Amino acid sequence: xxxxxxxxxxxxxxxxxxxxxxxxxxxxxxxxxxxxxxxxxxxxxxxxxxxxxxxxxxxxxxxxxxxxxxxxxxxxxxxxxxxxxxxxxxxxxxxxxxxxxxxxxxxxxxxxxxxxxxxxxxxxxxxxxxxxxxxxxxxxxxxxxxxxxxxxxxxxxxxxxxxxxxxxxxxxxxxxxxxxxxxxxxxxxxxxxxxxxxxxxxxxxxxxxxxxxxxxxx
Amino acid sequence: xxxxxxxxxxxxxxxxxxxxxxxxxxxxxxxxxxxxxxxxxxxxxxxxxxxxxxxxxxxxxxxxxxxxxxxxxxxxxxxxxxxxxxxxxxxxxxxxxxxxxxxxxxxxxxxxxxxxxxxxxxxxxxxxxxxxxxxxxxxxxxxxxxxxxxxxxxxxxxxxxxxxxxxxxxxxxxxxxxxxxxxxxxxxxxxxxxxxxxxxxxxxxxxxxxxxxxxxxxxxxxxxxxxxxxxxxxxxxxxxxxxxxxxxxxxxxxxxxxxxxxxxxxxxxxxxxxxxxxxxxxxxxxxxxxxxxxxxxxxxxxxxxxxxxxxxxxxxxxxxxxxxxxxxxxxxxxxxxxxxxxxxxxxxxxxxxxxxxxxxxxxxxxxxxxxxxxxxxxxxxxxxxxxxxxxxxxxxxxxxxxxxxxxxxxxxxxxxxxxxxxxxxxxxxxxxxxxxxxxxxxxxxxxxxxxxxxxxxxxxxxxxxxxxxxxxxxxxxxxxxxxxxxxxxxxxxxxxxxxxxxxxxxxxxxxxxxxxxxxxxxxxxxxxxxxxxxxxxxxxxxxxxxxxxxxxxxxxxxxxxxxxxxxxxxxxxxxxxxxxxxxxxxxxxxxxxxxxxxxxxxxxxxxxxxx
Numbered sequence: 001x002x003x004x005x006x007x008x009x010x011x012x013x014x015x016x017x018x019x020x021x022x023x024x025x026x027x028x029x030x031x032x033x034x035x036x037x038x039x040x041x042x043x044x045x046x047x048x049x050x051x052x053x054x055x056x057x058x059x060x061x062x063x064x065x066x067x068x069x070x071x072x073x074x075x076x077x078x079x080x081x082x083x084x085x086x087x088x089x090x091x092x093x094x095x096x097x098x099x100x101x102x103x104x105x106x107x108x109x110x111x112x113x114x115x116x117x118x119x120x121x122x123x124x125x126x127x128x129x130x131x132x133x134x135x136x137x138x139x140x141x142x143x144x145x146x147x148x149x150x151x152x153x154x155x156x157x158x159x160x161x162x163x164x165x166x167x168x169x170x171x172x173x174x175x176x177x178x179x180x181x182x183x184x185x186x187x188x189x190x191x192x193x194x195x196x197x198x199x200x201x202x203x204x205x206x207x208x209x210x211x212x213x214x215x216x217x218x
Numbered sequence: 219x220x221x222x223x224x225x226x227x228x229x230x231x232x233x234x235x236x237x238x239x240x241x242x243x244x245x246x247x248x249x250x251x252x253x254x255x256x257x258x259x260x261x262x263x264x265x266x267x268x269x270x271x272x273x274x275x276x277x278x279x280x281x282x283x284x285x286x287x288x289x290x291x292x293x294x295x296x297x298x299x300x301x302x303x304x305x306x307x308x309x310x311x312x313x314x315x316x317x318x319x320x321x322x323x324x325x326x327x328x329x330x331x332x333x334x335x336x337x338x339x340x341x342x343x344x345x346x347x348x349x350x351x352x353x354x355x356x357x358x359x360x361x362x363x364x365x366x367x368x369x370x371x372x373x374x375x376x377x378x379x380x381x382x383x384x385x386x387x388x389x390x391x392x393x394x395x396x397x398x399x400x401x402x403x404x405x406x407x408x409x410x411x412x413x414x415x416x417x418x419x420x421x422x423x424x425x426x427x428x429x430x431x432x433x434x435x436x437x438x439x440x441x442x443x444x445x446x447x448x449x450x451x452x453x454x455x456x457x458x459x460x461x462x463x464x465x466x467x468x469x470x471x472x473x474x475x476x477x478x479x480x481x482x483x484x485x486x487x488x489x490x491x492x493x494x495x496x497x498x499x500x501x502x503x504x505x506x507x508x509x510x511x512x513x514x515x516x517x518x519x520x521x522x523x524x525x526x527x528x529x530x531x532x533x534x535x536x537x538x539x540x541x542x543x544x545x546x547x548x549x550x551x552x553x554x555x556x557x558x559x560x561x562x563x564x565x566x567x568x569x570x571x572x573x574x575x576x577x578x579x580x581x582x583x584x585x586x587x588x589x590x591x592x593x594x595x596x597x598x599x600x601x602x603x604x605x606x607x608x609x610x611x612x613x614x615x616x617x618x619x620x621x622x623x624x625x626x627x628x629x630x631x632x633x634x635x636x637x638x639x640x641x642x643x644x645x646x647x648x649x650x651x652x653x654x655x656x657x658x659x660x661x662x663x664x665x666x667x668x669x670x671x672x673x674x675x676x677x678x679x680x681x682x683x684x685x686x687x688x689x690x691x692x693x694x695x696x697x698x699x700x701x702x703x704x705x706x707x708x709x710x711x712x713x714x715x716x717x718x719x720x721x722x723x724x725x726x727x728x729x730x731x732x733x734x735x736x737x738x739x740x741x742x743x744x745x746x747x748x749x750x751x752x753x754x755x756x757x758x759x760x761x762x763x764x765x766x767x768x769x770x771x772x773x774x775x776x777x778x779x780x781x782x783x784x785x786x787x788x789x790x791x792x793x794x795x796x797x798x799x800x801x802x803x804x805x806x807x808x809x810x811x812x813x814x815x816x817x818x819x820x821x822x823x824x825x826x827x828x829x
Contacts, residue, residue: 019470034551055228
């Protein structure tokens with residue numbers, strides 16, 4: 001099954017996961033690349049997106065698996081799809097066959113913490129310290145109500161950098177499958193344990209995906 | 219740092235409604251734009267983007283050189299709260315420009331429950347609500363849509379109304395504005411000139427005088443304004459603009475599909491139906507043009523669903539020709555074809571089977587009344603036999619879901635008619651017992667009753683609306699006669715229909731009521747989450763206006779009606795004749811079985827009525 005690497009940036013970050021599937025289904029049609037359909041009572045076009053993303057997050061490393069009725073060269077798929085896609089959703093590359101999704105393990109994310117006043121003094125060190133503790137419990141919203149979750153085991157590497165007077169950047173390499181960490185949980189942890197460092201607004205970016213050996217996953 | 223609007227978008231539900239950027243939206247280079255139009259739909263994005271009329275006029279305006287039309291929708295409550303808290307004025311989607319910076323502000327109004335949204339949107343935009351307070355050419359507010367056929371409740375807020383189909387008149391209006399802006403006319407000059415465009419009604423050019431009993435004494439045209447304004451129509455739909463390059467929303471909307479319009483007008487003449495009379499005369503599109511537009515629309519949009527719409531699609535003569543072409547195309551391209559508004563005739567039954575739409579949605583009938591007597595009164599040409607035959611066929615084909623829609627409070631309705639509904643429902647259940655192939659799965663009969671709302675430009679425009687108490691009594695009476703577990707009975711609270719009745723036949727004295735209600739917090743009245751009659755009740759009391767005057771009183775046949783200035787083609791004499799026939803229980807055959815002389819054909823010059 002072919003796989004596309006795409007980015008979702010700008011205003012497209014407000015498109016939900018389910019809506020994005022529809023955006024792609026229609027884009028394939030517009031591009032004259034008919035998708036195969038699932039069998040069954042309610043046939044659906046065969047497209048799927050690897051790691052569903054929360055509303056508002058931007059990404060340069062999303063994966064879309066799809067199956068075409070008629071085979072087509074990867075470059076051509078890429079060009080035709082991009083001509084049929086909306087601003088903010090852009091195919092970076094198409095592969096004939098992707099790696100097994102179960103090998104996808106790590107995600108490099110970036111959080112920008114925005115402070116309307118000034119980044120408080122010593123913030124960088126305090127945040128790095130917070131995430132160096134052996135355990136850090138954060139509340140996770142689940143289908144059956146909130147649960148408590150220790151996020152430390154899911155963090156492989158983390159660094160904090162001051163970008164400007166009003167912005168901090170948190171770079172984190174974390175697990176994204178079984179279990180998966182929503183990087184916005186890092187911001188929740190800061191708000192809970194370092195309330196003075198609670199940001200006024202947080203932006204979240206997905207930068208790159210890896211297997212467990214930190215080899216880029218495609 | 220992230221700007222305020224982006225921050226808010228992260229905090230509200232379904233933010234993609236507010237960003238624009240969909241496939242097919244029109245962007246223009248501002249240096250090429252002379253006139254900017256903010257086209258407002260007074261409800262949410264999901265509703266507005268489902269509206270074909272808005273899509274047509276968006277395309278019509280954006281095809282014009284130097285004109286840029288952008289879309290604006292009513293924000294949901296959470297977004298409105300953020301906007302007000304952060305002092306963010308209402309913006310248009312394409313350029314994200316504030317509405318108050320636009321030259322023209324247009325509204326399309328399809329139902330009365332949107333009135334509060336119109337005022338609320340103007341208020342959110344920071345545009346003065348009253349036409350007289352908007353002094354210059356900037357922010358001229360105009361409106362069209364079905365509600366413009368009685369525009370009086372909105373008279374003090376809207377500068378002018380565009381009546382009828384807008385494909386041609388909108389171009390004339392916007393072109394005139396283009397000239398007015400280039401030549402720096404004042405607003406008065408523009409309004410005088412725009413009033414000369416056929417189909418344009420400028421309410422400030424008419425003085426309404428009242429009798430002591432509250433009825434209208436006179437409508438006085440001022441400064442040579444025409445006594446009546448006649449709605450515009452498109453004579454040749456085949457050559458009219460149709461938006462084959464439609465906008466494809468990036469978030470799900472109510473009718474998330476491509477749309478074809480088979481014809482305009484209706485041959486049926488159901489006496490309660492406003493669209494059935496006010497959209498006349500009947501004009502068709504050829505199946506060839508429809509097929510071509512279907513293919514173009516589907517290819518451009520990538521939609522996987524298309525619907526053929528009209529007021530009564532079985533009455534479209536080209537339906538077989540169209541579906542013979544469309545069904546194979548849709549099958550090959552994996553597109554769902556839906557054809558709603560079919561009658562229970564033989565061809566339609568075959569078509570429904572071919573489309574398999576019944577399997578998905580079940581059968582839906584709208585007998586509207588429970589007895590043949592009352593169906594004759596309202597001229598609803600659907601017999602019990604047709605309903606039961608179709609149901610029997612469907613049940614023997616394995617279906618087990620039927621929806622039946624009725625109205626309560628129709629003129630001359632008695633308890634016998636109300637109980638007739640229960641009898642009809644039992645006959646449907648009986649038909650299931652006799653015909654069902656698999657009784658284990660059980661039967662569901664959904665019955666819904668609506669509260670009859672008399673509408674302008676119909677034979678029932680003079681009728682009384684029954685009181686809410688009486689409506690509820692009839693609902694309970696009906697409910698007490700439903701014994702079967704198969705029946706799911708649903709009736710709406712009467713408040714909304716009462717309000718709808720007030721505004722449908724309202725006059726200018728309702729302007730302050732709408733304004734007060736919006737100040738009290740009324741908005742999104744079409745949504746259960748927001749509709750609150752108490753806010754309206756208070757507004758009526760504060761303004762000293764009695765709802766009963768517009769609802770339960772009924773209007774005299776000799777009375778001057780607020781909408782007498784508006785000519786939709788159908789003559790008042792015809793409506794009176796139809797009303798009298800209703801009281802005699804006489805049906806009027808559909809237009810194809812003999813012209814009933816409604817008068818709408820006089821709007822046609824080039825073609826004949828296609829009834």
